Amino acid sequence: MTNTFVYEIDKSLYINATNKCTNSCEFCVRNNKDFVYGDLWLEHEPTVKEVLDRLKEYDLKKYNEVVFCGYGEPTYRLDVIEEVSNFAHAHGLKTRINTNGHANYIHKKDVSDIIVKNIDTIGISLNDISEKEYDDICHPEFEGGFEEMLSFAKLCIVKGGNVIFSVVDVIGKEKIDKATKIAKDIGAKLRVRELID
Ligand code: SF4
Structure with missing residues (x-):
């Protein structure tokens, strides 16, 4: 275990503030010990100050x-999202999140305002095209994880958020076409990602 709260990939700084997740996806990089970006299991969840202090060690101009991402669902840490987004924007950086869309389930209230207000690009993992198929690969800890994710995406879009769904290319063309329609119907974009081997 390490305390890698911040890591860099190309011109992006990634924030890893929690290891908690409502899903247990079969393809999750957390299951891959050889993951190229190293060990992101945390000894403890960082405070906002710890994340900001780590960020300040970087030459932000580069x-x-x-990006709020890492070994867990970043919306568990709304405190980090709000404070770090303020810091990022004040330094001329954009913000992005990779989320499973379960924030409202996690917090038992609608927190989409916080995400839309702070995040420039809201990446939501669609993963599949129906509740049953989503359950089969994502194994959410509660019933209705797919619908919960779609509802959250719709709320973000209604509030003006820039929502991009993602699927992995291995689901095949037929499902990608259906995912494209799901995204189009609610006003989201769709990104088809390559599977990280
Ligand atoms: S939602 Fe993301 S972090 Fe959570 S298990 Fe799935 S891939 Fe991993």
């Missing part, structure tokens, strides 16, 4: 964006 980067384009801050």
Whole structure:
């Protein structure tokens, strides 16, 4: 275990503030011990100050964006999202999140305002095209994880958020076409990612 709260990939600084997740996806990089970006299991969840102190060690002029991602679902840490986004924007950086869309389930209230207000690009993992198929690969800890994710995406879009769904290319063309329609119907974009081997 380490305390890698911040790591860099190209011109992006990634924030790894929690290891908690409502899903247990079969393809999750947390299951891959050889993951190229190293060990992101945390000894403890960082405070906002710890994340900001780590960020300040970087030459921020070299980067384009801050990304809330890592070995867990970043919306568990709304405190980090709000404070770090303020810091990023004050330094001319964009913000992005990779989320499973379960923030409202996690916090038992609608927190989409906080995400839309702070995050320039809201990446939401669609993963599949129906509740049953989503359950089969993501194994959410509660019933209705797919619908929960879609509802969150719709709320973000209604509030003006820039939402990009993602699927992995291995699901095949037929499903990608259906995912494209799901995204289009609610006004989101779709990104088809390559599977990280
Ligand atoms: S939602 Fe993301 S962090 Fe959570 S298990 Fe799935 S891939 Fe991993």
